[in-house]
Amino acid sequence: MLDLINAMAELEESFAEWRWQMLAAGITAPEPLEELELHLREDVQEQLRIVADAHRAFEVAAKRMGPPSEIKREFNKARGWGIRLWWVCLGIGSFGLVQTAMMNFVGPLVFHRHSSVFFSPKWWADWGPSYIAWIALTVVGAAIGLAKWRSQRRALSQ
Secondary structure (H helix, E strand, O other): HHHHHHHHHHHHHHHHHHHHHHHHOOOOOOHHHHHHHHHHHHHHHHHHHOOOHHHHHHHHHHHHOOOOOHHHHHHHHHHHHEEEEOHHHHHHHHHHHHHHHHHHHHHHHHOOOOOOOOHHHHHHHOOOOOOOOHHHHHHHHHHHHHHHHHHHHHHHHH
C-alpha cells in the first residue's frame, strides 16, 4: 500500500515537472495546457495497464506526446497570425495616431497652412474619423495584449 502511495506521489511530481517544462517552452495559455495534461494523464493510465511501473508509464506517455519545443511549434502553426495580432494592432494604431497628430499639430507650423481652425466643426469633420480609427485600433491591440498577459500570469500561478 505504501509503495502505491509513493508511486502516485512520484507520478504527480512528474506531472508537475512536465507542466513546468511546457511553461518554460512557452505554452502558457491555460486551456491548451490543461488539455495537453489531460491527454498525458489518459495516456499514462493506458500505459499503466501495460507496464506496472508508474515512472516508466509516465516516460513512455511523455515521449509519445513529444518534446515541449515540438509541441510549441505545432501550436504556433495552428495559431498562425493570432500569436502576434495584438502587436500588429497596437503598432499600426499607435503609429497612425502619432502620424495623424503630427500632421494635425506640427504640419501647420512647418507648412504655415491650416486646414481648419483647431477643434472647429470643420476640424472634427476632417480629423475626427482618423483619430477615432487609430485610437480604436490601438485600444484593441492593447486589450488583446493585456488579455494574453493575464492568461499567461494565471497559467504560471497555477
